[in-house]
Amino acid sequence: MIKENLHAQSDPLILMYLFSTLSLMLHRLRPELRPDVLSQGQSIKFARFLDLLFIHFNKIRDGNWYASQINTTYKTLNQICKLATNLTAKQLIDSYTIIEIKRCLVVSSITSQQVAYDFGFEDASNFVKYFKKQVGLTPSQFQKKYLKPVL
Structure with missing residues (x-):
């Protein structure tokens, strides 16, 4: 992904597909296949958490909600x-959400306000604060840094 991003003719679509592939591979290699790390019950709960996260990350970032959904x-x-x-539930939620936000910002020329709406933020300023806290850049700074101009 880094090589593709640094390539002179880098294509955001290729980056998106590379990320999706890695994400799917990670999903396939979930810890339920590693009984030495988690018990079977823990593995099932973790897998259910990940399944819910992959579905609801763009609207729900509350760890308590995910916990209640898996009883x-x-x-x-x-x-x-x-x-x-080695990450908390909130760290996982935020990490996955930020990766998806970054993907949206790089793959399209979508505005920060639209991304904020798409990811369930009530206010664009809250979205900018959330993103900057996680990434160290505002969404527009990140987009300018990584979005390649279309020739």
Whole structure:
């Protein structure tokens, strides 16, 4: 992905497909295939959490909501996530959300305001603060840095 991004004729669509491929591979290699890390029950809960995250990341970033959907507590969900990935549930939610936001910003010339709406932010300024806290750049700065002009 880095080589493609640095290539003189880099194509955001190729980057999107590379990311999607890696994401699918990661999904296939989930910890439920590694019984030494998580118990079977933990693996099932983690897999259900990931399934829900992949569906609802663009509207729901509340770890308590995900925990309630898989009939567990937020504390238990955090423990499972930490065992599986060394990240908390909230860190996983934010990381996946930011990756998808970045993909949207790079693949299209969509405005920050539209991305904010698409990802369930009530206010564009809250979206900009969230993105800048996670990435260190505003969405428009990130987009300018990585979006290649179409010739």
